[in-house]
Amino acid sequence: MYDAIVVGARCAGSPVGMLLARQGHRVLVVDRATFPSDTISTHYIQQRGLARLRDWGLLDQVIATGVPPIGHMTVSYHDIVISGFAEPINGIDVTYAPRRTELDTILVEGARAAGAEVRENYTVRELIIEDGVVVGIRGAVAGGEVTEERARIVIGADGTNSFVADAVGAETYTKVGAECFVYYTYYSGLSHTEFHSRIGAGQQIGIWPTNDDRTLVAVMRKLDAYPDFRGDVENNFLSIARDIVPEFAEELVSKGKREDRFYPMRYPDNYRRQSFGEGWALVGDAAYHKDPLTGLGISDAFDYAALLAERVHEGLTGERPMTEALADYQRERDEKSQSGFEFTCSISTLELTPQLLAVFRALGSNEEYAKDFFAMIGGGMTGEEFFAPERIAKLLGATASA
Template sequence: MTVGGSNKYDAVIVGARVAGTPAATRLAQAGWKVLLVDREPPPGDTLSTHALFPNTLARLAELGALERIESRHRVNYVEYAIRTLGYEATGSFTPVGGFDRMAVITRPVLDPALLKVAAAAGAETRFGEKVTGLLGAGTDADPVRGVVLGSGEEIEARWVLGADGRVSTVARLLGLEKERQLAGEMAFMFGYWRGLPPTDQFKIDVIEEGSLVWSPAEDDLSILILGVDPLATRGGPAEKQRTFVGLLDQYSDWFDPAWLQRGEQVGGIRVAPETMLRGFFRQGTGPGWALIGDAGHFKNPSTAQGISDAIEQSLHVAAELTGQEESLAGFEAYRDERAREHYEWSFDFARFANPDTAAPIFRGLVADPEAGQNLRDALSRQLRPKEDVFTKERLNRWFSAVPSAR
């Protein structure tokens, strides 16, 4: 049942990006009065891998966002290729919703498409507004019942959903601590170019010193991401540019650094320090509130699961709230079960490759086509990395084939 009054809502969603807009769409479609609040007007860029696996492409199609994107941009659907210490596994995915390839769609394209879908469903928006307080403490005795904006304006709501990212204002105002924290070893540097050679693959090359991701994004745009020693991200713009270009020489048999000179760089080199990439869980829900996406749980971006997590959690919250009981009692258990194994795996991916362990594993993976397919399907969340890909039986078999491991 929808509340009345111009300043009263069924739900206020703090954050109008991938974690907030799917819930706004579904709630508005169910007749809820919904307000999306974001301090930055769209379209805006944000640190992201931008990678979308078939499960997420299917969700975007279901929401109507993919159709909006394809009406204005060329989406480049690609296979997944990973080469670790010289052992390469390449292929497509088991289809999900008709998609057997992945795509990279940058956030200045993806986020506005999802926002337009939410607005078309009836969600209202307020941009350039900061949430500085909550109405209510979020406890049984004092549930959250709205937000306070920087102007002092109070907006009442039956539910406040924090979809405002890793450094969540809603989480801070609730006093929520990070739990089950993990860290990787790598930092990341990335940049965008137009006019690079075409490729039909999302390529990852892993060497002992780091990793390279090279993939087309939408239209003629490409993204390059380097996994590096955290010290490499230091310095000013010119130094970061020199470091980035210099490190590309290590991957020259997959990516020729001379190609950069023939293309057009779009913006400068950006960095994600290792300290920014440390994982956590926070309490997911309480009386009158919930945290969605990176606000409540953050994986390392090395396995590119953040957008998928955000969209799936957002849709799950909307489904629970529009159910018979209008309760989020099951949300945190759902979130944690979906993250099982994938959370730890993301940080395994973010460590430097040790030849003693990585080489036998990926040699075995390449020799076992079913395992290679399972790896790709774990990325599209059809399987789990430990239960279904890197099983005890496979690891024993792969390591027993290496004389030095006996």
């Protein structure tokens, strides 16, 4: 009998399993993958996410993989360019974008080191539900015999197509339609060591360094262009680079060497699902998902895995009723993620509202306020704080009088 079973061992599952195990709970973490294992991802971890890794004792391992630090960011919208970086956030003055083969393995091993039992190459076939309460799982390691494992709570950390969410009938209560699709790949031979997110007319390109002297290059277009785009991915990919950052496109062609295939991301709608019930909870993309344009997914997974672990601990120890603790988890997650969710849904249309356009224009000519913008992106300031009416009024007024 386990205290908790966690289904899914990546950016949300391994941390919640690790944190519960560190608090003395008996934890089983299962995943269909065998690690190291890759997965579709933006790779990017903001300062707040790195602070989590540091506090968990895992950041040095990530840095040791050789992933280069990022200390400067450029965000643009047509002719508006916002350039700079946030002041240190929780003592973190750079960001990183590690390959998931590296990051997820470190997280899995962190869960193991904490005392959690981790079963890789394991598929959950069924949730055990008795009198409306989830009490365990049935599943097997590939080629092995199906076994039954029971726990006081089963946590689904198994992504957007969550088996656990489907099995319990978790309802979606917030949904904003997806606007775009992404293709990305990796190049060697490029000089870019900074973070770029550049938006043009109905399209975007992202550029940032990752492990093994590779640069991740991603392009985004509106969904209606998907059928034509996939008919000639490479030329369409380069066309977006030429349209938005022609100097980079030239380097891509003359010096770059593509080292991998093109990875498509035709992701689901932005949503929030009911994330708890009798004997179960959801975390990570299983619970809450948004467009990858702002790259908040990994850091959010860390933050809300930590929050869920705190609330589950309260329920397991009898400090408060489990259902009450889990309801607080969902409420607090929704409150803390609201500004990031709204900003992501707005900017991922690749068309700024008049108000946001005015803000971007002002930021492009105001270095100090640009630092605040990057602080919001990095997690040192909430969206509510950054977009507070008095702050925006000062920004727009300072720009008008300059």
